[in-house]
Amino acid sequence: MTHMGLLLAAVLFVLGLAGLLARRNLLMILVSIEIMLNAAGLAFIAAGAAWNQPDGQVMFLFILTVAAAEVAVGLALVLQLHHQTKSVDADRANRMRG
Amino acid sequence: MHPAIYNALWLEPVIPFASSFVLLVAGRKMGRRAAAWLGSCSILASFLIALAIAVAWDGAPFTQTVWHWIAVGSFQVDMGLYLDALSVVMTLAVSFVSFLIHVYSTEHMRESEGYERFFAYMNLFVASMLTLTLANNLLLLLLGWEGVGLCSYLLIGFWYGDEANGLAGRKAFIVTRTGDTAFILGLFLLFNQLGTLDIQPLLQRAAAHWHVGAAAAEVAAFLLLGGAVGKSAQLPLQTWLPDAMAGPTPTSALIHAATMVTAGVYLIARMHGLYELAPAALFAVALIGFATLLLAGCSALTQHDIKRILAYSTVSQIGYMFLALGVGAWSAAIFHLVTHAFFKALLFLASGVVIHALNDEHDIFRMGGLRHKLPLAFWCFVLAGCSLAGLPLITAGFYSKGLIIWQAYSSPLGTTWLWIGALTGAFLTALYIFRLIFVVFYGSEKLAPQHFPGPAVQWPMVVLAFLSMVAGFIDLPVALGGGEHLSRFLAPALPLVAQARPTALGEIGSEVIAAIVFFVGVYLIYLFQLQRPSLTETLMAGGFTQGLHRYWYSDWGMDWLYDRALVRPTIAVARADQHDVVDLFFAGIGALCGGLYRGLRLTQNGQVRRYAAWIAAGAILLLVVGLW
């Protein structure tokens, strides 16, 4: 069953990646990142269950913490960008001329 | 056991090296007075050491190894100094004349910018020259040789603001370099054949391995002669010396009259053992000297720049030294080297006084009647000029040149033609130098002198004038009641001339004829220049004489010849080869970098999503590679 767990994690991760690369709305990009993080944590849990150790779950806890911190700061940045460019377009944050 | 003072030998070149370094690094901060003192005192120190060594000289050669320079397999070269009679004489002459000229420059160069730089270069020059004369092996000699070449370049182009000076320096460097290439090839050959570059062992091995006229000896001697010809401005490489007059007058006096240009003479004298094994090369030396002294004398007669006249005169006098070497009269050449250093340096210093007094006027036909206003310059010119032309009995030049003239006739290798050529050269010398004196100091005054020399200029000139009179007595010929002291002193280093060949004319006869030539020459030029100038005009009216004048003025067309035959083709080839394969390679590297830049720059477009895509792609790639 742990293989199934890993497989599920893989599918979710891949879906999150596709969403990250395809969407232009910054918020949707952040959502996709959350999906990826979630999938990674699921993989850890499956691994921990396979080895019959709590380490997997501990790792998932840390990932959760990191995800929470990242979301907080990321959303604050999105607010900043929206304030400056009046839009949440990821392509708007670009002053380079290359 | 050698006298203790010999141990100070290494200080002779090192003190000027050190002071040159200090002046180069800290000269500006030191200020002019300190620089002048340092520059002059370092040379004084070298001179005093040379003098002390000469006084304590006990006759036995002495070698001092300062440093083990190169030790690669069988190639061992040290920085070693060799003391024998020849080096004693050379170092004394070089350091003394250098010291006097340094004192002169402290005042003469006062108005020039770069004062401290001047003394730095002059000190470096003296250090290199002393290295050259004291070197015990040919590689160290080459080091000094190149050092003097460098300083010559630096000092000719001293006032580099004017492009012409830089070009003159470049010309000097390139022409002497041509000779130096031959010199270095000669060194290769000598090392290859004889296994050493230390001079004394080399000469012994040469005598042991090679018979007289051996091909290797001839080739090596010719190659070394090539170097000497370049450095001493003899035919065919004499074209740089007249242009080198673009440098400051003390430079011309020191480098291009008294010391550097005599390096070639010194080289051949030092390597006399090799030349005794190579009669063809030795004859070439005499021939070159013979041709040069005549050609340069003719050219000197037509010039109107005061320093160019003296430059051609130098070329001509060194021709005399080469002639002496070529007939085997080694010590006569050195004798003339020493006396020439005195009177030629004096001539240049006096010309510096005149030039400076007339605000940098070089053309003698714009000068005139200066003998009352510039008495020191006048008398120095007269005394030195007489010494140069060979006023009988009371001038040094008479004895040294007379000895060469006599040896050209009587030495086993001498011939009557060489003797006649030497006498013709003496005639020309009298003509051109007194032409100079009469034009500049007699007649009506055209420009009024405005700056007059001070003590720092006057005293060195007085000393040199005294020596120009008196120095001849060190080698008075036996026939005139003298003891030939210099020749005997140099005998351990430079062998005396072998038994003279039987000739119709004795030594006294030769000296008398030389004296007659002098008086005839002076009278003729007096006639043509002062008493009856109309004679000069009729002489110069003819088309033939005008053409001859132009031809001699342009140094017998040699500059034109070199320009057409060598310089222009080289430049054309260089231009054609501008964008060759090697250039393409380096340009290609640049183009590659530019192309990579343009390509990679496109990735930095500021679009976050593209960056994310690249990151994802890269991570996936790594994962795939890791799984493989």
Next chain:
Amino acid sequence: MPVLFGFAAIIAIVATVMAISRLNAVHALLYLVPSLLAVAVAIYALGAPYLAALEVIIYAGAIMVLFVFVTMMLNLGEASKRQEQQWQPGRGWIGPTILAGLLFAAFLVSLLRAGPPTAAHYVGPHDVGLALMSTYVLGVELASMLLMGAAVAAYHLGVAVVGKQQKAAETAAKVGTP
């Protein structure tokens, strides 16, 4: 258990697909929540009840709430529908799908190379707690510092926005229109 897991997996996948493909941001978030809940059930089925609970509380409970807040603040729902229609990927799905496919293939390969499947052992909260507070206590401290830093950063970044808005309003009121 396996049946529960399979059921939850299917729901999670379908919900995630819907979440990433919606134009309306609020709809996307609303699809994401059941995805997270389904993942929580899957975690429970894998024998980690404590973390299943945490997933619901923190992920679905706190993080999603943050997202909803910001979405509402920026008015990204119906009002921005036209904009989203402009931005919809369309053919832009091709590249990401290929990359995603490649990655999934790599995962599959590594999974296939793994050993025989093992059963999911039950690891209770007691063991997790013990591990956290003994072996990983340093990590716990670091995590708390990280959260503190995130809170401070979010405050500063946010107050700049709000502050600027307030300042703009104040200066406009003071100066008035010239």
